[in-house]
Amino acid sequence: MSLPRDPHELLSIASGLLDAAQERFLDGVGAPSAVSKGSRDFATELDLELERRLSAELTELTGIGVHGEEFGGQDLTEGPVWVLDPIDGTLNYSSGLPTAGMLLALLDDGVPVLGLTWLPAMGRRYAAVVDGPVLCNGEALPPLAKASLSDSLVGFGAFNVDGRGPIPGPYRVRALGELSRVSRRLRMHGSTGADLAFTAGGALGASVVFGHNPWDNAPGVALVRAAGGVVTDLAGAPWHIGSTSVLAAAPGVHEEVLNILVALGDPGDYLDRDPGLPAGRLTQ
Secondary structure (H helix, E strand, C coil), X not given: CCCCCCHHHHHHHHHXXXXXXXXXXXXCCCCCCCEEEECCEEECHHHXXXXXXXXXXXXXXXXXXXXXXXXXXXXXXXXXXXXXEEEECHHHHHHCCCCCEEEEEEEECCEXXXXXXXXXXXXXXXXXXXXXXXXXXXXXXXXCCCXXXXXXXXXXXXXXXXXXXXXXXXXXXXXHHHHHHHCCEEEXXXXXXXXXXXXXXXXXXXXXXXXXXXXXXXXHXXXXXXXXXXEECCXXXXXXXXXXXXXXXXXXXXXXXXXXXXXXXXXXXXXXXXXXXXXXXXXX
């Protein structure tokens, strides 16, 4: 590692800064859109304020630069750098739903070294250095045990049947249907950070994430790895900072979910399919 300090010390500093920002985060719940980012995405004034504040504090106290969702920053693949999402689940936050939070990870040459997910409206604070354990509100959680998909809740990512792009809506429809046949239940929380934290904490057996943004994914990847979970992309390749998706799960559950997703084929092949047409059931 090329870190200037012990990662546990850096985790403590970062935790203190997120703790101090919680009151301001809660004050802004329900904040309206302030900056349109296209494709139904937006940022609130609190996104901008919190990113400026936390970026300045992290740089001052740790000597490590920050790459934030709203303002960018230094290269994520070289040396140590913080990657920050000041408000994950912005639509939830603006709508007054509790599944929104502050996400922060420390990368070293693109590899997550530690991760933090603060969900202030739920009173949950998840933090870990990648060698574990995962802490929830300061208490160590047990490592993830091997489990089965039939006994597991699965967090499912952003969903729009008309969505296009690398993982189009019709593929997501099919994935949703096939996972629903086997899993105990599916859940859509509207927050990648919450889904991955709940997976690291054992409430979810798996999370299926269709997004590629490192500020959304890296903090939770660090948490799930620290918990002893398995993290890849949806095709089963080991997750890295350039990955375009995330499949994070407890041992055992990961293999079952991956087998279902791989059997669906290439997401790109679904781009021009009608999501309303039945495609038949997969054979295992």
